Amino acid sequence: MVRLKSYVAGAWFDGTGKPAQLVNPATEAVIAETSAEGIDHGAVLAHARQAGAVLRKQPWSARAAMIKGVQKLFHAHREELLDLAQINGGSTRGDAKFDVDGAIGTLGAYAAFGEVLATRIGDRPWLLDGELAQLTRAPRFGGQHVLLPRQGVAVHINAFNFPAWGTFEKAAVAWLAGAPIVTKPATATAQLTHRMTELLVESGLVPEGAFQLICGSTGDLLSRLGAQDSLAFTGSNATGAMLRNTPGFAERGVRVNVEADSLNAAVLGPDVEVGSELWNTAVRHVVTDMTQKAGQKCTAIRRVMVPDSLIAAFEESVVEGLSAITVGDPLVDGVGMGPVSTASQLRDVLSGIRQIAEHGRVVTGGPDRIDGKHAPEGKGYFVAPTVIRLASAAAGPVHDLEVFGPSVSLVPYDGSAEAGSAALARGQGSLMSTVYGDDRAWLGTMMLECAPWLGRMMLTSSKVADQVIAPGMVLPGCIHGGPGRAGGGEELGGERGLAFYMQRTALQGDRVILGKLLGIESA
Numbered sequence: 001m002v003r004l005k006s007y008v009a010g011a012w013f014d015g016t017g018k019p020a021q022l023v024n025p026a027t028e029a030v031i032a033e034t035s036a037e038g039i040d041h042g043a044v045l046a047h048a049r050q051a052g053a054v055l056r057k058q059p060w061s062a063r064a065a066m067i068k069g070v071q072k073l074f075h076a077h078r079e080e081l082l083d084l085a086q087i088n089g090g091s092t093r094g095d096a097k098f099d100v101d102g103a104i105g106t107l108g109a110y111a112a113f114g115e116v117l118a119t120r121i122g123d124r125p126w127l128l129d130g131e132l133a134q135l136t137r138a139p140r141f142g143g144q145h146v147l148l149p150r151q152g153v154a155v156h157i158n159a160f161n162f163p164a165w166g167t168f169e170k171a172a173v174a175w176l177a178g179a180p181i182v183t184k185p186a187t188a189t190a191q192l193t194h195r196m197t198e199l200l201v202e203s204g205l206v207p208e209g210a211f212q213l214i215c216g217s218t219g220d221l222l223s224r225l226g227a228q229d230s231l232a233f234t235g236s237n238a239t240g241a242m243l244r245n246t247p248g249f250a251e252r253g254v255r256v257n258v259e260a261d262s263l264n265a266a267v268l269g270p271d272v273e274v275g276s277e278l279w280n281t282a283v284r285h286v287v288t289d290m291t292q293k294a295g296q297k298c299t300a301i302r303r304v305m306v307p308d309s310l311i312a313a314f315e316e317s318v319v320e321g322l323s324a325i326t327v328g329d330p331l332v333d334g335v336g337m338g339p340v341s342t343a344s345q346l347r348d349v350l351s352g353i354r355q356i357a358e359h360g361r362v363v364t365g366g367p368d369r370i371d372g373k374h375a376p377e378g379k380g381y382f383v384a385p386t387v388i389r390l391a392s393a394a395a396g397p398v399h400d401l402e403v404f405g406p407s408v409s410l411v412p413y414d415g416s417a418e419a420g421s422a423a424l425a426r427g428q429g430s431l432m433s434t435v436y437g438d439d440r441a442w443l444g445t446m447m448l449e450c451a452p453w454l455g456r457m458m459l460t461s462s463k464v465a466d467q468v469i470a471p472g473m474v475l476p477g478c479i480h481g482g483p484g485r486a487g488g489g490e491e492l493g494g495e496r497g498l499a500f501y502m503q504r505t506a507l508q509g510d511r512v513i514l515g516k517l518l519g520i521e522s523a
Contacts, residue, residue: 001030001032001033002031002032002033002191003019003032003033003034004022004032004033004034004190004191004194004215005034005194005215006034006036006039006212006213006214006215006216007197007201007211007212007213008039008040008043008044008047008182008212008213008214009040009043009044009046009047009209009212010047010208010209013036013038013039014035015034015035015036015037015038015039015215015216016035016037016038017035017037017038018035019033019034019035020033020034020035020187020216021033022034022088022187022188022189022190022191023188023342024087024088024090025089025090025338025339025340025341025342025380025381026090026328026329026330026331026338026339026372026375026379026380026381026382027329027375027376027379027380028343028376028379028380028381031087031088031191032088032191034187034190034194034215034216035215035216036214036215036216036217036218036219037216037217037219039214039219041218041219041220041221041224042224044182044212044214044221045153045182045221045224045225045229047208047209047212048153048180048181048182048209048210048212049151049152049153049180050209051180051207051208051209051210052151052152052153052178052179052180052209052210053151054207054209054210055175055178055179055180055207055210056125056149056151056178058178059118059122059123059125060114060115060117060118060121060123060176061114061115061118061123063114063175063176063178064110064111064112064113064114064115064117064118064176065111066175066205066206067107067110067111067114067172067175067176068107068108068111069203069205070107070168070171070200070203070205070206071104071107071108071111073199073200073203073205074100074103074104074107074164074168074196074199075104077199078100078101078104080195081096081100081164081192081195081196082096082097082100083096084191084192084195085099085100085163085164085192086330086331086338087191087331088163088189088190088191088192089160089161089163089189089192089341090294090330090338090339090340090341090381091293091330091338092330092335092336092337092338093330094292095292095293095294095330095338098165098292098293099162099163099164099165099192099293100164100165100192102162102164102165102169102474103164103165103167103168103169103196105476106165106168106169106172106476106492107168107171107172109172109476109477110172110173110175110176110476111172113176113476113494113495114176117495121519122519124518124519125148125149125178126146126147126148126518127146127147127495127498127502128144128145128146128147128518128520129145129146129147129504130144130145131144132144132511132514132515132518132520134511135508139511140510140511140512141508141509141510141511142508142509142510142511142514143506143507143508143514144506144507144514144518144520145504145505145506145507146504146505146507146518147498147499147502147503147504147505148502148503148505149177149178149179149501149502149503150179150228150229150230150255150501150502150503151228152179152225152226152227152228152229152230153179153180153181153182153225153228153229153230154170154174154179154180154181154182154229154230154232154501155181155182155183155184155218155221155222155225155229155230155231155232156170156171156174156181156182156183156184156231156232156233157184157218157231157232157233157234157235157243158170158183158184158185158186158193158234158235159186159234159235159298160185160186160188160189160296160341160342160345161189161293161296161297161298161341163185163186163189163190163191163192163193164192164193164196166185166234167183167185167193167196168196169474169476169480169491169492170183170232170491171183171211172476173491173492173497173498173500173501174232174501175206175210176498177497177498177500177501177502178501179230179501180209180210180211180212181210181211181212182212182214182221183211183212183213183214184213184214184215184218185213185215186235187215187216188341188342189341190215193213194213194215197211197213222243222246222249223246223247223248225248225249225252225254226252226254227252227253227254229254229255230254230255230256230257230500230501231243231254231255231256231257232256232257232259232489232491232500233256233257233258233259234259234260234298235260236260236261237260237261237485237487239260240258240260240487243256243258244256244258255500257481257487257489257490257491257500258487258488258489259298259431259480259481259482259486259487259489259491260485260486260487261298261402261485261486261487262298262299262302262402262427262429262430262431262432262482262485262486263302263303263398263399263400263402263427263428263430263485264299264300264301264302264303264427264430264431264432264433264471265301265302265303265304265305265423265424265427265430265433265434266282266285266286266301266303266304266305266433266434266435266436266471267304267305267420267421267423267424267433267434267435267436267446267450268282268304268305268306268307268310268314268436268437269307269415269420269435269436269437269438269439269442269443270307270309270310270415270416270437270439270442271437271438271439271442272310272436272437272438274310274313274317276462277462277465277466278436278437278438278460278461278462278465279314279317279436280317280465281436281460281465281466281468282314282434282436282460283314283317283318283321284321285301285434285470285471286301286304286318286321286408287318287321287322287325288470288472289301289408289470289471289472290322290385290406290407290408291322291325291336291337291385291406292470292472294337294338294339294340294341294383294405294406295340295385295403295404295405295406295407296340296341296345296404296405297472298431299431299432299471299472299473299474300472301408301434301471301472302402302403302407302408302409303398303399303408303409303411303423303424303427304408304409304410304411305393305411305412305413305420305423305424306410306411306412306413307412307413307414307415308412308413308414308415309415311389311410311412314410315363315387315389315410318387318408318410319363319364319387322364322385322387324336325337325385326373327370327372327373327382327383327384327385328372328373328374328375328382329372329373329374329375329380332373332374335372335373335374337385337406338372339372339375339380339381339382339383340381340382340383340405340406341381342381343381345381345404345405346369346381346383348404348405349383349403349404349405349406349407350367350368350369350383351367352401352402352403352404352405352407353365353366353367353383353386353388353403353405353407354367355396355397355401356388356390356396356397356398356401356403356407356409357388358396359390359391359395359396359397359398360388360389360390360391360395360396360409361388361389362386362387362388363387363388363389363410364384364385364386364387365383365384365385365386365387365406365407366384366386367386369381369382369383370382370383370384383405383406383407384406385406385407386406386407386408387407387408387409387410388407388408388409388410389409389410390409390410390411390412391412392411392412393411393412393413393419393422393423393426395411398411399423399426399427399428400428411423417441417442417445417446417449418445418449420435420446421445421446421449421450422449424450424453425449425450425453427453427485428453428484428485429453429454429482429483429484429485429486429488430453430454430455430482430484430485430486431454431455431456431480431481431482431486432454432455432456432457432458432471432472432482433450433453433454433457433458433471434457434458434459434460434471435447435450435457435458435459435460436460436461437460437461438461438462443459443461446459447459452483453482453483453484454482454483455479455480455481455482455483455486455490456478456479456480456482458471474492475492476492476494476497477492477493477494478492478493478494479491479492479493479496479497480492480493
C-alpha cells in the first residue's frame with residue numbers, strides 16, 4: 001500500500017488516525033492512503049514565513065530561473081507523471097497530457113513573464129501601476145500607485161480534476177510574486193501532486209519552506225491565517241462560500257480568491273450554416289468539452305443555446321460526434337473517455353442528469369451508471385456522454401444546476417442576440433462562454449450583453465474557426481475566473497495574476513523624491 005505523506009516544516013509527515021483511501025476510478029481498487037492528522041499548522045506557517053523573506057529578496061531574474069528549473073524538472077519526469085494521472089485520476093493519456101502539460105506550460109510561461117520583468121525593471125521589487133500624477137495645485141506634490149509583495153503565506157486549496165495544472169499554475173504565479181506556498185490538493189487524486197512534490201523536494205530548486213504539501217484535512221490551518229496571508233480556492237460554490245466565512249477572515253482581512261461552479265455556455269448564431277466549418281467547429285468544441293476529462297472541467301460547455309430552426313440538425317451532429325467515443329478503462333488504447341473521479345462524483349453527476357432530464361428529452365446517454373469497456377464488470381465510475389434537449393430556455397434547473405461530468409443541455413432560442421444573451425446571463429456568472437457567428441451586429445450585441453457575466457469570452461467567426469483553441473483550454477496570458485456563481489475571482493492573466501499576492505499602495509509625496517525612489521526617469 002502506498003502511503004502519501006505531507007511535506008511540512010522541512011520534513012515528511014505521516015499523519016495519525018484513520019487514513020483516507022485513494023482509488024483507481026476505473027476499477028475501484030485502492031491504490032494509496034493518506035492522513036494529515038497531527039500536523040502543527042502553526043509551525044507550517046512559521047516555516048513558510050521564513051521562506052517568504054528569502055523569496056522576496058530574490059530579484060525577478062532569480063525567481064524566473066527557479067520557475068524555469070521546476071518546469072524542466074517536471075518535463076524530465078513527464079512520462080511517470082502521465083502514468084500517475086491515468087491511474088489515480090481516471091484520465092485517458094490525452095486527458096493526462098492536458099493536466100500535466102498544462103502545469104509544465106504554465107510554469108514555462110511565468111518563467112518567461114519573469115524574464116521580461118527582469119529586463120524591463122531590473123532588480124527593483126515593485127511594479128508601477130499607472131503613472132506618477134500631480135495631485136493638487138502644488139506642482140511637486142504627487143502620487144504613484146505601486147505593487148509590492150505582501151509579507152504573508154499563500155494557501156492553495158485545489159480541486160480533484162487537475163492535480164498537476166491546478167497546483168502549479170497557482171504556484172507559478174505566487175512564486176514569481178515572492179509568496180511562499182502551502183498547497184492542499186483534493187485527497188481523492190492527490191497521488192500526482194504528491195509525486196511532483198517529492199521531485200521538487202529532491203531537486204532543491206525551491207527555497208526550503210517555499211512549497212509545503214498537506215495531503216488530507218487542513219485542520220486549523222485556515223483559522224491561523226492573518227492580514228498578510230491569502231487563500232486561493234478552486235472547487236464548489238458552496239465550499240467557496242464556507243471558506244469565505246471562515247472565522248476571523250473578515251476581521252483580519254485575509255485575501256481570498258475563489259474559482260467555483262460555472263454554467264459555461266455556447267451560443268450558436270442564426271447565420272451559422274449546417275455543415276460549414278464554423279458549424280463543425282462548434283460541434284467539435286461541444287463533443288470535446290463533454291468527453292475530455294469526462295466533462296470534469298470547470299471551463300466545460302454545459303449549456304448550448306441553438307436557434308429553433310437549427311437545433312434538430314445540431315443535435316444530430318453532436319450525437320454523431322459522440323458515437324466515435326469509447327468509454328472505458330483509460331489505460332487501454334482506443335478508449336476516448338474514462339470514468340469520473342470518485343464515487344460521490346458519480347452520484348452527483350447521475351443525480352444532476354436526472355433532474356435536468358425531467359424537463360426535456362434525453363437524446364443519448366442517461367442517468368444510470370454504465371460498465372466501461374475493458375473495466376471489471378460492475379466496477380468503475382462510468383457515465384455515458386449525455387445530451388439532453390430542453391423544451392425551452394425556461395425549462396427546469398438547466399441555468400442553476402451544474403452537472404460536473406459528461407453532460408450537455410441543448411437549449412432552444414429564437415436566434416436573436418437579445419434572447420441568446422438573456423439565456424446565457426441566467427447562469428448568473430461563468431468562467432467562460434463562446435459565441436459562434438459572422439453577423440457583426442449580432443456578435444456586437446452578444447459581446448456587450450454577455451461579457452459582464454463572463455471571465456473569458458470567445459467570439460468565433462468563420463475566418464478563425466480553424467485557428468481558435470478549444471473553449472475549455474486555459475492559457476496563462478488571459479485571466480481565469482469569473483463573476484457571480486463562478487466565484488468572483490481572477491487567476492493568471494500574465495502579470496495581472498501577480499496582483500493577488502501583492503499590495504497596491506498609493507505613495508504620496510514630493511514628486512522628485514518619489515521619482516528617484518521608484519526609478520521613474522520622467523519625474
